[in-house]
Amino acid sequence: MHMKSGALKVIAHKEILDHVRSRKFLLIFGIFLIISMAGLVGGLIEYQEQLDSYNDRLSVVSEDEMSYAPYWKPSLLTIFYQISMLVISLGGALGIAMGFDLITKEKESKSLKILLSNPIYRDEVINGKALGAIGALLIALGIVAIISLAIMLIFGIVPDADQFGRMLIFGAAAFLMIFSYFAISLFMSTISSDSGNALIYSLIILIFLSTLLPVFAYGPVMNLVAGVPPEPPESLMKENMELVISTSGTIVSSEDGSGEYVEYIDPNQEEWDKFSEKSQAYWEKRQAISDTIGLISPSGNFQKITMEVITSASVMPMYMDEEFEKDTSLGGILSDLLQNIIALLVIPAIFFGAAYVRFMRLDIR
Amino acid sequence: MIEFDQLTKEYNGIMAVDDLCLEIPDGEVFGLLGPNGSGKSTTILMLIGLIEPTEGRCLIDGVEVAKNPIEVKQRIGYMPEDVGFYGTLTADQNLDFFARLHGMAKTDREERINELLALVGLEDVEKKVGGYSKGMRQRLGIANALINDPAIVILDEPTANLDPQGVADYRRIIKEIAEQGKTVLVSSHILSEVSRVCTSIGILSQGRLVATGRWEDLARIPEGSTSGEIRINVRTREAMPEFSNPEIISVEYKDDRREACILSHSDIRDYISDTVQNAGTGIRELSLDRDSLEDFILSYYQEP
Numbered sequence: 323m324h325m326k327s328g329a330l331k332v333i334a335h336k337e338i339l340d341h342v343r344s345r346k347f348l349l350i351f352g353i354f355l356i357i358s359m360a361g362l363v364g365g366l367i368e369y370q371e372q373l374d375s376y377n378d379r380l381s382v383v384s385e386d387e388m389s390y391a392p393y394w395k396p397s398l399l400t401i402f403y404q405i406s407m408l409v410i411s412l413g414g415a416l417g418i419a420m421g422f423d424l425i426t427k428e429k430e431s432k433s434l435k436i437l438l439s440n441p442i443y444r445d446e447v448i449n450g451k452a453l454g455a456i457g458a459l460l461i462a463l464g465i466v467a468i469i470s471l472a473i474m475l476i477f478g479i480v481p482d483a484d485q486f487g488r489m490l491i492f493g494a495a496a497f498l499m500i501f502s503y504f505a506i507s508l509f510m511s512t513i514s515s516d517s518g519n520a521l522i523y524s525l526i527i528l529i530f531l532s533t534l535l536p537v538f539a540y541g542p543v544m545n546l547v548a549g550v551p552p553e554p555p556e557s558l559m560k561e562n563m564e565l566v567i568s569t570s571g572t573i574v575s576s577e578d579g580s581g582e583y584v585e586y587i588d589p590n591q592e593e594w595d596k597f598s599e600k601s602q603a604y605w606e607k608r609q610a611i612s613d614t615i616g617l618i619s620p621s622g623n624f625q626k627i628t629m630e631v632i633t634s635a636s637v638m639p640m641y642m643d644e645e646f647e648k649d650t651s652l653g654g655i656l657s658d659l660l661q662n663i664i665a666l667l668v669i670p671a672i673f674f675g676a677a678y679v680r681f682m683r684l685d686i687r
Numbered sequence: 688m689i690e691f692d693q694l695t696k697e698y699n700g701i702m703a704v705d706d707l708c709l710e711i712p713d714g715e716v717f718g719l720l721g722p723n724g725s726g727k728s729t730t731i732l733m734l735i736g737l738i739e740p741t742e743g744r745c746l747i748d749g750v751e752v753a754k755n756p757i758e759v760k761q762r763i764g765y766m767p768e769d770v771g772f773y774g775t776l777t778a779d780q781n782l783d784f785f786a787r788l789h790g791m792a793k794t795d796r797e798e799r800i801n802e803l804l805a806l807v808g809l810e811d812v813e814k815k816v817g818g819y820s821k822g823m824r825q826r827l828g829i830a831n832a833l834i835n836d837p838a839i840v841i842l843d844e845p846t847a848n849l850d851p852q853g854v855a856d857y858r859r860i861i862k863e864i865a866e867q868g869k870t871v872l873v874s875s876h877i878l879s880e881v882s883r884v885c886t887s888i889g890i891l892s893q894g895r896l897v898a899t900g901r902w903e904d905l906a907r908i909p910e911g912s913t914s915g916e917i918r919i920n921v922r923t924r925e926a927m928p929e930f931s932n933p934e935i936i937s938v939e940y941k942d943d944r945r946e947a948c949i950l951s952h953s954d955i956r957d958y959i960s961d962t963v964q965n966a967g968t969g970i971r972e973l974s975l976d977r978d979s980l981e982d983f984i985l986s987y988y989q990e991p
Contacts, residue, residue, distance in 0.1 A: 332787045343775065432771025436831060439735045439767075440788040441760040686737040687729075 329442035330450050337424075337454020342461060346419045351462050354412045355469070358405045362470055365401030366477045372396035398474075398485050399632040402492055405466075406628040409496045410621050414532055417503030418524045420458065423517040424451050424508055425681065430516060435686055448681045452674060455504050463497055487652045488631045495627040498666040502620035503528060505673035512680040532621035539615040548608045552600045555593060617665040626662050630655055688713055689734065689839065689872060693743035696729050696894075703729040705894040707743070711872060711887075713838075716865045718885030719874040726894040727874040728768060731843050734872075735765050747839060761789070764837035768844040768874075770828035774817025778809050778827050781816055782834055789835040803830035806863075808856060821848035829860060839870045846880050858884055903954065917949040919959055922969035932958050 341347050373396050428434040437447065467489075474481065481489065507524035514520035538544075616622040634655055656663070689711040696704040704726040711717045719727050732738040734745045736756040745752040752759045772781045779800050786796040804810040807826040812819075816827065825848045832840055846854050861884045864871055875881050881888055882902065889899035898905055921927055926944035936950040949959065956973055963970055 328790060329788050332784070336784055340773075340775070431774060432767065432769045433773055434771075435732075435737060435767040435769075436765070436771065436785070436828075437788075438737055439760060439763075439765040440785055441757045441790075442788055443757070686732065 329440070330446045330453070333442075333447060333450025334453035334457060337451050338457040338461070341420060341454060341458035344419075347416070347458065347462075350412060350416045350419055354408060354416065355466060357412075358408050358466060359469060359473065361404030361408065362401055362473055365404055366473065366479065369396055369398060369401050369479075370477065397632065398479060398481060399488055399492075402489070402628070403632055405470075406492070406496075406625070406632070409499065409628075410532065410625060413496060413500045413624075414503045414528045414621060416462075417500040418507040418521070418528055420455050421504040421507035422511055422520045422524045424455075425511040425677075425684075426514055426517040426520050438686060444682050444684075445678065448678050451508070452505075455508075456501065459497060459500055459504070463493055467493055484652060491631050491652070491656070492628055495624050495631075495663075495666065498670065499620045499624035502666060502670040502673070505670035505677065509673045509677040509680070512677045512684065531619040535615065535619050536622065539612050543615065544608060544611060547611050548604065551608075552597065552604050554597050613661075617661060618669075620666060620669055623662040623666045627659050627666075630659055688746075688748060689717075689870065690746040690749075691730070691734075691743070692746065694730065694733060694740055694745060695742040696726075696733060696738065697741045702894045704733070704740075707891075707894075707896050709889055709896055709899060711870060713870050714865075714868050715887055716861065716871040716873065716885045718881035718888040719872065719891060720876070720878065720881050720888050721891035722876055725876075725891040727876075727891055728843055729894075730891070731765075731841055731872070731874055735763060735841065736760065761835070762837055763839045763841055764832035764835060765841045766825075766828040766832040766843060766845060768847060770824050770831075772816045772819075772824065772827060772831075775815060777815055778804060778812060778819075778830075781827065782831060785831055786834050791835070799834060799836070803833055806830065806833075806860060822850050822853050825849055826853060826856070829857065833864070837869070839872070840864055841872045841874075843874045844876070845873060846875070846877065854880075916975070917951060917954075917956055917959060918946070918972065918974050919949070919963065919970065920946050920972040921963060922971045925966075925968050927968065928962055928966040930959065930962055934958075 376395055423430075425434075428437065438444065470489075503524075506527055507520065510520040510523040510527075511517075514523060616626070689709075691707045691709040694704055694707040695702070707726075707730060719730065721727050729738060733740050734747070734752060736752045736759060739753065747759045747762055750758050750762075772778075773784070776784070782800045782803065783796055786799065791799065801810065804812075807830045809823065809826055809830065812823070816824065819827070825845065829842070829845065832842065846857055849857055861871060861873070865884075865886075871884075873881060873885060885902060887899070887901045888905060890897050890905075919927070923945075927940065927947055930938055930947075930949065932951070932955055934952045934955045936952065938950075939948045941947070949955075954975055956975060960970060960973055
């Protein structure tokens with residue numbers, strides 16, 4: 323191991339300043355900030371209305387036990403729904419804007435030779451660039467978080483510990499998704515001859531991962547891997563048709579004239595069960611393949627994490643069948659989302675690793 | 688001392704630098720001459736550790752570049768041919784960044800940056816480097832090469848984009864650096880530039896070192912070949928004295944011996960000057976025909 327020359331800090335500091343002064347960063351971040359804050363305010367107003375309505379209905383329930391109670395208590399987290407959609411569309415663009423020209427610009431401006439002629443190691447340059455991006459991204463997300471909290475406080479909403487934890491998960495997932503696209507574009511910057519090409523390659527990957535991959539995942543690729551769905555046996559289909567004709571409306575249960583229930587007993591129940599089992603296995607397999615393919619996409623992982631974090635925060639107080647109950651605590655959610663979280667860590671690690679190796683071997687001419 | 692030990696670089700079967708062996712002593716202003724594509728820049732890039740040699744090694748003060756790049760880079764200052772900086776920063780911000788990479792303290796940085804910007808004539812320029820002309824960037828490149836007060840200064844085609852004033856400033860700066868006892872390695876394809884500032888030269892052709900030595904030794908023309916042409920004009924009506932020097936090939940007198948064209952094996956302007964002045968005759972003009980000398984140096988080149 324070689325001794326570090328201490329240049330990492332200097333380079334990271336310069337990179338942070340470069341990012342936060344960069345027009346493209348400020349433009350995308352500015353648009354993101356304005357739209358997300360507008361969405362947040364809109365979401366908060368809607369949340370307040372839903373909460374008032376919920377409280378009104380609760381007060382009616384307490385007065386009159388026979389009236390219907392509301393099913394869902396509105397969740398504060400739903401105000402982040404719009405921001406999550408924005409992160410998916412603009413966050414990817416922000417990550418790419420931050421990374422696509424980090425190396426090509428140094429080559430184009432001829433500053434790379436001078437930079438590397440200084441007493442620094444090459445890995446300090448690429449690591450410093452990554453740290454700079456992380457710093458700039460944390461500043462940007464920190465600003466969004468502070469303004470969001472400030473707006474919530476203005477509306478008189480103070481998140482509890484659970485909600486705060488979910489917001490942190492939301493923020494961390496947003497950071498990892500944007501950083502994933504940053505790492506992808508940084509890699510493109512190390513393999514491309516110029517910034518134009520690096521941008522095009524990065525955008526192609528962004529479009530593929532965020533838009534085309536789900537189409538492929540549910541379309542041709544899925545059919546290729548999972549095959550076609552199982553069809554019920556012909557004998558069952560024929561029988562079914564006859565049953566429908568002869569005992570229409572009484573297949574499962576029906577009420578006769580005398581008010582008694584007559585249940586139809588299917589003689590082919592076993593075959594039905596087999597088909598049902600096969601069908602369920604097929605759809606489960608399909609879902610598993612879809613989930614696995616979806617892990618490749620940072621946008622998909624972010625979407626899954628945020629949706630889970632937002633929707634599971636809604637409380638269903640009554641009439642809930644125990645069968646459908648699931649662990650909606652933070653720990654339970656994190657456990658369910660483990661593979662998506664790992665994927666969001668692995669994707670940037672792979673691309674950053676590739677960018678690192680490529681940069682270390684770059685011939686500077 | 689700079690040493691190139693059997694240095695070789697091959698790109699896809701093409702020898703960019705071929706078995707280069709050369710030593711440049713401390714305090715020397717050394718010119719690496721050669722036509723475009725002769726391997727000068729590749730040699731320099733291997734010297735500063737930006738390109739790995741295919742074979743051989745470079746050493747600076749006995750330290751091998753490939754093994755101890757940081758130690759070597761602390762001793763050198765470098766200006767590339769196509770010098771570039773961060774366009775969104777000003778000159779002093781750029782220099783400050785590079786000075787920080789050298790681990791310089793803030794007060795030292797400020798002092799050094801002001802000193803260097805004054806040296807290269809950029810002290811009053813406030814605009815960002817993105818708005819600089821090529822010549823201004825070249826000046827800033829020279830300042831940057833000196834930021835860490837290096838013992839060895841390496842300049843790749845330093846006058847390529849300079850205007851006449853810039854070239855004059857560059858010569859002054861090189862002279863000042865040389866007077867401080869620093870070693871300077873200048874790469875250029877412009878013979879006149881090298882001949883003005885360098886004490887010794889090496890000529891590269893197709894990656895091979897075809898000639899090296901002190902300037903006056905290299906300028907010595909092989910026996911029987913054409914020489915440089917020295918022209919002399921005298922001020923008075925008196926005739927020019929006879930010249931007798933073994934280096935002289937021929938003397939042609941004109942205008943009643945008030946003008947002479949002397950072909951010689953080497954640059955004997957000092958001898959001519961002394962001889963004419965000892966004869967009590969004032970010199971109006973004494974010049975060496977640079978084109979002839981350039982032709983002579985070019986005879987070393989083997990153009991592809």
